[in-house]
Amino acid sequence: MNFRSSWSNVLFLSRLRILARTIRLTEEVFLHPRQYELLTALIKAGKPLDARTLSSILGKKQEDIMRDVEELGSKGLVQTRRVIKYKVVLTDYGRKYLEEGFPEEKLIRVIQSLGGQAIPIRELSARAKEAGLGREEYSASIGRLKKGGVLLIKGGEVSLNTRLLEELVKELGKYRKVLQELEGGVVFNEPQWWFREFRHRKLISVEEVKEILLEPTPLARRLFREGKIHEAEIVSRLTTDLIESGKWRYVKLKSFDLSIDVPVRQLRKKHPYIRFLDRVREILVGMGFQEMKGPHIELSLWNFDVLFVPQYHPSRRSSDVYFAKVPGKVHVDLNLLKRVKEIHTSVLKYTWSEEEALKPVLRTHTTPVSMRTIVNRGGGEYRAFSLDRVFRPDTPDPTHLMEFHQLEGIIVSKNVTFRDLLSFFKDLADALDLGEVRFRPAYFPFTEPSVEGYIKHPELGWIEVFPGGMFRPEVLRGVGLPDEYQVAAWGIGIDRIAMMVLGISDIRELYTNDLEVIERMPVAKEVIK
Template structure:
């Protein structure tokens, strides 16, 4: 802003618009003012500071509790409330006992059973559904309309909160009770015009001019058409925050240290892999569903890879003998983005043969997953094998227990699993404080056909492909897998430094409690 000798004040265009909005609307928050200007709040903060310094504005800061939408609330915005989802399919499922009704609803609506139960409870509370003699029946039609209307109000309130608009205290309390929002303390900046501004504007002493921020040669009379931005060398520059490693990268490095100290060697492999190493070497049939486009990223190119002829021939004979179909070597040579780091493990076994060794691979894999709190299309996988003549399934369970203890995880649930290339197989789960039981330890003993294909029939191998991203979520206290790859520097600075018990105290696998049934 500048002032000429004729007592007129000249403001840059955006500052003039700020003045106009405030004089017509009165007191506004920075967010409300930014919306009125169709600007981002951060874009107008310097303008507000300059206007405040000239005494034309008053800036008031207040601490206020503001609602923040949770994962539960975001799910409601994208998929509707549990009661709405249950209501859409309930007529197909009534006439059954409660347990069967919930199973039916869960299947028909594609909803978790826990969410189906929540929706069922809300419909019962509104008398839309009822239970008579142990059987779920449709109740009062008006109750159904009331439940759906309330759900619509809930979604509308969430949409307003997402836009930064205010909603009533009653609906805020409902949303908090249903864990769709949480409240956080936030500094609200309120801006209002000063008495000086109102007087100057009323007297016509405030006008606008174009802002000039770059000095260029112009005649003096030309420069009078602009507000020239002055440099204020007295303002201290912002202090840079000290750098640190990303907490997730630190965690991965600690995991590598743990495995090396347990006698493992890290091995590497390419991200662009051949179907042969990703599937065929693992005795996974070429018509297996996991090899279709909805589970694998295929590369659109004519490139065909190379595999040793004797290995290709041996794999074809074993596939045709075991699966009873005509194996296609051309398909085995197609390039893909690897869907599992097990491809690295089988390469290692082929190269090392019938010895005794332990290797692991910790790297990225790629799958066309639907992005949500527990799944991503690109993620890290910790794959490993222990190879030897006397290796058994119990060694695999012992490794999982020891590894869990090293990470400070004290409760593991094992259940039988199925994988195309291991037998027996197991799925290991850990309990996340917010997401419940999540699978992180899938593994098993490589089938004899796998070892025969790889040229190591005289030894056994136990193998696993650990969901290391999910383990990191548990260790770092995160609820969403997407946070591991956040670009928000403030969020990354606040992530705790991972401290694993393995490096601070003696950790015994026997400290881990194996749970038979998850609670």
């Protein structure tokens, strides 16, 4: 069955009509002086020109030439295509690290000066501060080195893994070389491999520059060579003045094709993405899940601390979280605070701050909703999910947004296992017709064991959409769940799955209000069931 919208048929018929009109253009073509000048400039350029460059050649503003471009396009003389380029500029952080070195390098030098092995964390923190590392840089460096396996922390002591240290030094050398090439700003035709990491670390700012490339069609080039394109004054109305003065003999009357139908609009209906989300809800309810809701503004306590994320973790930096100001007094369960503090200080061995835990943030994931649900419902056999918005300070690009949806879920039971979680991912993938799912081990602070599931997008390749795992005992103890219960948990990037199902490669199109984009969007059978 073909699920393409009727709008696709309208576009196809319109192209046939345009082709018929361009065939008639094989005779003489008369253009308004502005259009003649524009087309001549394009042909003489010998290569595609962006609209900004062309307007500069013509000595006009870009917006002043676009109507003529559209009209020449409708006549089959000019073709256009839209491209996105990326203007990259170093930030203050980028210039600072280029000059002084990366914080990880500074921290490594401090560790090496202390012998490199079995260094108490408190002593390292004090010496790092003396070396000029701020609290945020220190915390981020600890997190990166630990994640890369260069730093080993055991029993409150830090040691260097010298085997992996050389690889890190080479990687930072590559980063420094890239930063050197970016001085003064550079424009790239496509995203670079280091974009995400550098933006995450605030080393660069990336501005998407949308350009319209223009070039004459083969038909226009042939007619121009044959001398069949002429400059003439084009008028759309035969006025009394033209007739009385006799000027009508020297102008070209603009022709109108009355056979072209008025564009057809579809009947009003829900946005395809909203219909997709409704379908996902139906699937989960059919699998025995209940929907849960939670606030968009959360305390760091629920967003991080309850999930066993230490207060020095890099994911809690201002570059990764939107902090909020909330009037009034914050109310929180004192027993919950006491349990969380005890777990962090006894297991992670650092000075835990209640003030830090009570900072309001825009939630970065929907897992706090699961935590609140477990606190409220306690032990038992139940399944719950949350499908709602989350917020992160990412730079918008084809795969990232500052505000997006996450599908969170938990399975609470005395008998649930990691194998049940993998089976759930496969069942959901089958229900949405996503094809093969591949798994690989992963690391998350609040689950163990952890996993990442990948599906294959036809343009983007294998994309990670199924992260999950079994909540750690420290997490379950913090929310007061009895010891005999286990919890399988997952937080799915539902936007990426929607891109797969709806056949798009730019996440921003999921939220567009452009009717033409929406009407071109194929509506998958899973959405319209």
